[in-house]
Amino acid sequence: xxFGVVVFPGSNGDVDCYHMVKHVLGHDVSYVWYQDTxxxxxxxxxLPGGFSYGDYLRAGAIARFSPIMSSVEEFANxxxxxxxxxxxxxxxxxxxxxxxxxxxxxSLQFRCQWVDVRVEDGETKFTNNCRKGQVLHxxxxxxxxxxxxxxxxxxxxxxxxxxxxxxxxxxGETTRESNPNGSLNNIAGIRNEAGNVFGLMPxxxxxxxxxxxxxxxxxxxxxxxxxxxxxxx
Amino acid sequence: xxxxxxxxWLAKIIVTLKPVVNDPQGLAIKGGxxxxxxxxxxxxxxxxxxxxxxxAADKADAEGQVDAMCDKLLANPVIETYRFxxxxxx
Numbered sequence: 407x408x409f410g411v412v413v414f415p416g417s418n419g420d421v422d423c424y425h426m427v428k429h430v431l432g433h434d435v436s437y438v439w440y441q442d443t444x445x446x447x448x449x450x451x452x453l454p455g456g457f458s459y460g461d462y463l464r465a466g467a468i469a470r471f472s473p474i475m476s477s478v479e480e481f482a483n484x485x486x487x488x489x490x491x492x493x494x495x496x497x498x499x500x501x502x503x504x505x506x507x508x509x510x511x512x513s514l515q516f517r518c519q520w521v522d523v524r525v526e527d528g529e530t531k532f533t534n535n536c537r538k539g540q541v542l543h544x545x546x547x548x549x550x551x552x553x554x555x556x557x558x559x560x561x562x563x564x565x566x567x568x569x570x571x572x573x574x575x576x577x578g579e580t581t582r583e584s585n586p587n588g589s590l591n592n593i594a595g596i597r598n599e600a601g602n603v604f605g606l607m608p609x610x611x612x613x614x615x616x617x618x619x620x621x622x623x624x625x626x627x628x629x630x631x632x633x634x635x636x637x638x639x
Numbered sequence: 640x641x642x643x644x645x646x647x648w649l650a651k652i653i654v655t656l657k658p659v660v661n662d663p664q665g666l667a668i669k670g671g672x673x674x675x676x677x678x679x680x681x682x683x684x685x686x687x688x689x690x691x692x693x694x695a696a697d698k699a700d701a702e703g704q705v706d707a708m709c710d711k712l713l714a715n716p717v718i719e720t721y722r723f724x725x726x727x728x729x
Contacts, residue, residue, distance in 0.1 A: 463687075463712070463713070464715055467712060467715065468712070471712070499717075500715065505717075506717060507715055507717040507718045509660065509661070509663075509718065510663050510664060511663070512661065512663045513663070514663050514664065514667050552661075552663075554660060554661075554717075554718060555717070556659070556717070588661070588663070
């Protein structure tokens with residue numbers, strides 16, 4: 407399997423993604439420069455966290471127009487797996503590959519902490535290594551993670567089961583206190599209708615080894631490998 | 640009268656969050672104003688102000704270009720609305 411990690415000016419989670427795939431999972435991975443357009447040979451494209459273009463104007467707004475994003479759209483429309491992490495999620499909403507938008511955290515504070523998220527569906531390309539209702543312990547680090555969509559879009563997302571992870575307490579209850587940023591319906595991550603594009607604010611790529619505080623991120627990455635036909639433990 | 644070429648236009652653009660979108664910055668500013676003693680403040684909405692100088696054949700052309708800029712980049716139609724005015728400049 408071969409992963410690609412897109413590098414925008416201002417990305418800072420690219421090395422974490424690379425490390426997760428290459429050294430933790432032992433699969434092939436390469437960086438893809440934002441001015442390139444070639445994604446051939448890749449099975450999964452990762453849009454990393456960071457502050458692409460300094461978050462100027464809106465987080466993800468300018469990265470969306472970099473040359474690589476046309477290729478990412480083509481790749482996604484052809485059914486390729488795309489996962490956007492944090493800033494990558496913001497880029498996916500700005501580009502229209504995922505619905506909604508990510509607003510300033512309701513606290514106005516940058517939130518750098520560990521959170522719990524509940525897996526809402528254990529059958530998707532990104533969560534098939536999880537149980538439905540499983541609680542994952544993952545880090546977040548963002549100032550603009552407050553998920554918003556208009557009422558019709560939100561209703562459609564819920565009806566289609568496109569919400570894959572929700573902020574919750576350790577018991578798996580989606581409380582106001584467990585919501586770190588004010589996201590509607592405690593939404594931490596959503597997929598597109600086709601199911602091959604996933605965006606989330608938490609950082610599974612930073613949770614691959616116990617040494618760093620937890621390894622629940624492996625569930626997400628193992629799910630991707632399984633949906634690509636790689637048997638995992 | 641010599642034909643005007645390369646006319647420069649100044650666009651003043653205001654981008655605001657849609658009324659249905661919660662504005663935590665506005666709420667924080669409101670709290671600040673209240674603590675300064677401006678008790679009459681009922682609501683605050685924060686937005687962006689952008690000035691663009693551009694070259695265009697005429698006012699309609701300039702307005703068309705600015706409208707497209709707002710649609711494509713300057714505003715996110717999911718959460719924001721925009722308005723602008725265009726005037727001749729040096």
